[in-house]
Amino acid sequence: MAKKVALLQGNEACAQGALYAGCKFFGGYPITPSTEVAEVLSVELPKVGGKFIQMEDEIGAMAAVIGASLTGAKSITATSGPGVSLKQELIGYACIAEVPCVIINVMRGGPSTGMPTGPGQSDVMQAMWGTHGDHAAIALVPASCQEIFTETVRAFNLAEKYRMPVQVLFDEIVGHMRERIEFPEPGELEVIDREAPSVSPEDYKPYDSTKGQVPPLAAFGSEYKYHVTGLNKADDGFPTTKASLVDAEERRQVNKVLDNVADIESNEEYLTEDADVIIWAYGSTSRSARYAVNELRKEGIKAGLFRPITLWPFPNKRTAELAVQAKAIVVPEMNLGQMVFEVERAAKGNCVVAHEGRVDGDPLNPGQIMAKVKEVL
Amino acid sequence: MAYDYDKSIRPGKLPHIWCPGCGHGIVMKGLIRAMDTCELDRKNTAIVSGIGCASRLPGYLDACTLHTAHGRGAAFATGVKMAKPEMTVICCGGDGDGTAIGGNHFIHACRRNIDMTYVLMNNFIYGMTGGQFSPCTPTGAIASTTPYGNPDQVFDISKLAIGAGATFVARTTAAHPREIDKLIAQGIKHKGMSIIEVLDDCPTTYGRRNKFRSVIDMMKHLKANSVSVKAAPKMTAEQLEGKFLTGVLFEDTEKPEYCEQYANVIKKAQSA
Numbered sequence: 001m002a003k004k005v006a007l008l009q010g011n012e013a014c015a016q017g018a019l020y021a022g023c024k025f026f027g028g029y030p031i032t033p034s035t036e037v038a039e040v041l042s043v044e045l046p047k048v049g050g051k052f053i054q055m056e057d058e059i060g061a062m063a064a065v066i067g068a069s070l071t072g073a074k075s076i077t078a079t080s081g082p083g084v085s086l087k088q089e090l091i092g093y094a095c096i097a098e099v100p101c102v103i104i105n106v107m108r109g110g111p112s113t114g115m116p117t118g119p120g121q122s123d124v125m126q127a128m129w130g131t132h133g134d135h136a137a138i139a140l141v142p143a144s145c146q147e148i149f150t151e152t153v154r155a156f157n158l159a160e161k162y163r164m165p166v167q168v169l170f171d172e173i174v175g176h177m178r179e180r181i182e183f184p185e186p187g188e189l190e191v192i193d194r195e196a197p198s199v200s201p202e203d204y205k206p207y208d209s210t211k212g213q214v215p216p217l218a219a220f221g222s223e224y225k226y227h228v229t230g231l232n233k234a235d236d237g238f239p240t241t242k243a244s245l246v247d248a249e250e251r252r253q254v255n256k257v258l259d260n261v262a263d264i265e266s267n268e269e270y271l272t273e274d275a276d277v278i279i280w281a282y283g284s285t286s287r288s289a290r291y292a293v294n295e296l297r298k299e300g301i302k303a304g305l306f307r308p309i310t311l312w313p314f315p316n317k318r319t320a321e322l323a324v325q326a327k328a329i330v331v332p333e334m335n336l337g338q339m340v341f342e343v344e345r346a347a348k349g350n351c352v353v354a355h356e357g358r359v360d361g362d363p364l365n366p367g368q369i370m371a372k373v374k375e376v377l
Numbered sequence: 378m379a380y381d382y383d384k385s386i387r388p389g390k391l392p393h394i395w396c397p398g399c400g401h402g403i404v405m406k407g408l409i410r411a412m413d414t415c416e417l418d419r420k421n422t423a424i425v426s427g428i429g430c431a432s433r434l435p436g437y438l439d440a441c442t443l444h445t446a447h448g449r450g451a452a453f454a455t456g457v458k459m460a461k462p463e464m465t466v467i468c469c470g471g472d473g474d475g476t477a478i479g480g481n482h483f484i485h486a487c488r489r490n491i492d493m494t495y496v497l498m499n500n501f502i503y504g505m506t507g508g509q510f511s512p513c514t515p516t517g518a519i520a521s522t523t524p525y526g527n528p529d530q531v532f533d534i535s536k537l538a539i540g541a542g543a544t545f546v547a548r549t550t551a552a553h554p555r556e557i558d559k560l561i562a563q564g565i566k567h568k569g570m571s572i573i574e575v576l577d578d579c580p581t582t583y584g585r586r587n588k589f590r591s592v593i594d595m596m597k598h599l600k601a602n603s604v605s606v607k608a609a610p611k612m613t614a615e616q617l618e619g620k621f622l623t624g625v626l627f628e629d630t631e632k633p634e635y636c637e638q639y640a641n642v643i644k645k646a647q648s649a
Contacts, residue, residue, distance in 0.1 A: 024460070027456060046642050046643040046645075046646035047646045047649075049647075051459050051639060053455070053456075055452065055455070055485070056484075057481055059449065059452070060449070060452035060455075060481065060482050060485070061452075063446075063455075063456060064453070067425070067443070067453035067455065067456025067460070068456040068457065068459060069456075069460075070443065071460040071461040071464070072460075072461075073460040075456075075460075089446055090446060090449065093445065093446050220423055220441040220457060221421055221423070221461045221463065223420060225419060225439060225440055225441050225442075227387075227435070227442045227443075227444070228443045229436070229444040230445065230446055231444070238390070238436065
């Protein structure tokens with residue numbers, strides 16, 4: 001049987017991906033350019049017995065999402081840069097309390113209100129370092145409507161598997177462009193559900209990591225009663241200031257990501273095998289970069305594209321390898337320089353690393369990227 | 378025979394963090410009695426709070442307990458209740474947490490008329506941070522950040538809740554322990570947003586700066602200045618000056634409850 005196809009906007013594809021993953025709760029607040037995610041889920045969630053709530057503000061939406069997730073519902077919110085800033089306190093809460101949830105950030109320019117209807121890629125550092133305190137982050141950066149669908153599913157999988165917030169960042173261009181989507185059949189994409197505790201309610205400790213880095217999370221309203229707090233806590237979930245316990249828990253929560261980079265990482269490479277120059281690009285910018293690679297090859301310049309799909313944790317290993325192989329890495333971004341610093345760090349001075357930025361609300365075009373490549377070679 | 382509170386308290390979690398003379402313990406005992414009166418299944422009960430002295434209450438109780446971020450208790454609780462309407466949801470916290478940083482969540486939870494019971498312990502001060510003035514600190518009172526007397530005007534929490542759309546609003550004080558559990562129980566049984574404001578005392582950061590020489594003085598003050606809604610109609614405006622009304626201040630059983638409204642949304646969506 002032919003697959004169901006549709007012409008969908010990126011934001012609509014995101015909502016469909018969430019439904020495929022089994023999402024049952026959306027809490028949000030209207031903000032351009034992400035609002036269509038909310039609009040589609042307000043139509044579709046009640047059809048599958050899910051819940052949609054428009055909260056009074058961004059942080060309230062994040063709070064509702066965490067509360068809903070604690071009852072066992074796969075939960076999501078969607079916003080844009082200023083909204084993510086407002087949610088940051090509770091993104092940290094979800095990190096320390098280890099509550100799975102998915103945060104969609106359809107990126108626009110800025111700071112502040114900036115150009116709400118224009119694209120940007122200026123929240124990529126915010127995705128890693130926006131909330132206070134030490135924590136790990138997972139952020140995915142799809143570059144097409146189909147990929148928004150699959151990466152939204154993967155975001156839920158990673159959130160449930162690693163028991164933490166996962167952010168999906170796509171710029172306004174991908175969020176609002178329309179492309180043909182093939183709907184995967186049920187079962188075609190992996191869907192990971194939350195691991196339920198195997199111990200009795202009396203023995204349950206919500207942060208007991210003796211059997212693995214990610215302890216199972218019981219649902220509120222099941223047989224399990226337990227305590228959740230944003231304070232540093234012991235394995236039983238209750239606050240502690242005991243140095244050894246605080247240290248162990250903080251490190252476990254970061255290491256559960258860093259020790260599993262191979263599972264979380266996802267990159268695409270195009271013509272990198274013999275490349276002298278790597279264009280290191282993500283999101284819609286990677287589409288211009290791919291075009292630039294083809295044009296540069298026609299001119300005899302051996303260019304290749306490295307495209308991270310998982311942006312955080314940062315693809316350290318592969319970026320370092322490419323820096324040894326290539327003469328230069330060019331990092332085009334719709335910002336004035338963010339991921340380029342991570343690329344520089346990973347490159348360890350083994351090749352030239354150059355940035356090409358654009359923040360005027362227009363997309364980075366292939367010509368601009370090609371000019372930069374020629375400049376650095 | 379002494380009331381058995383122990384079966385509701387998590388083993389090993391006492392003593393609590395509250396100062397000697399603090400009224401929060403009186404409120405916690407009232408809440409336990411109310412939960413017993415309503416025969417709440419603790420597995421199916423979520424107790425949610427924000428940050429502050431009063432927000433430490435859930436940790437002591439045997440239930441699904443959620444200690445969140447400053448001011449956000451009502452918003453977390455909304456997510457819990459919406460996702461699992463069969464759970465009984467109780468919020469608790471203080472005046473600063475609930476009406477300043479959490480003011481927006483407070484009024485909108487009231488507006489939605491979502492079925493939860495919010496026990497707001499109003500001790501007129503930010504206690505945990507050392508006694509800064511809150512939206513409920515009386516005008517003229519001394520706090521660590523109003524050394525010349527508080528220039529701010531005061532929120533009347535119960536009026537705020539009624540105005541915002543809560544459908545059961547009651548007030549009592551820590552000096553009326555018998556009334557606390559009765560009102561909380563009524564709030565739990567009420568289908569919709571119930572606000573139980575408990576005027577409370579903070580001898581450590583409020584009392585000692587505001588000429589209350591002892592906890593007893595504070596309790597006497599609460600008692601002397603409260604007037605039951607039943608007695609109020611017989612009193613003159615002059616007699617009521619500066620007094621706070623206690624008892625059930627507002628009740629509306631007609632307004633639809635939020636989760637029931639959303640259940641209708643689901644029905645409509647599924648039949649479309």
